[in-house]
Amino acid sequence: MRSLIDGFSYPLRAIQFIVRQPVLWRYIVIPIVLNIIIGLILYTTLLWAGFQAIEAFLVGWPLWIAWLIRGLLVIALFFGAWVYTGTLRGCARLTLL
Numbered sequence: 001m002r003s004l005i006d007g008f009s010y011p012l013r014a015i016q017f018i019v020r021q022p023v024l025w026r027y028i029v030i031p032i033v034l035n036i037i038i039g040l041i042l043y044t045t046l047l048w049a050g051f052q053a054i055e056a057f058l059v060g061w062p063l064w065i066a067w068l069i070r071g072l073l074v075i076a077l078f079f080g081a082w083v084y085t086g087t088l089r090g091c092a093r094l095t096l097l
Contacts, residue, residue: 057073058070
């Protein structure tokens with residue numbers, strides 16, 4: 001039981017250590033900022049490409065059908081991005097355990 005409590009305390013100890021060592025901050029801040037920038041660029045361009053593909057697919061369809069299918073495809077696009085980012089992968093792992 002003691003090792004379980006120790007295991008839960010390690011992240012807090014790591015945060016305390018990093019807060020007390022300002023020299024290490026750049027090794028944490030730089031990768032986080034780079035991940036945010038790269039993620040925003042990647043997701044924005046892929047979603048934009050997805051919207052362009054949906055519009056190209058619906059050229060020439062009747063307006064009401066195109067509007068309905070566009071709505072469904074946009075929902076599917078966002079759901080696919082949500083699943084790909086790992087939101088559901090963690091849930092799937094929990095159900096498999």
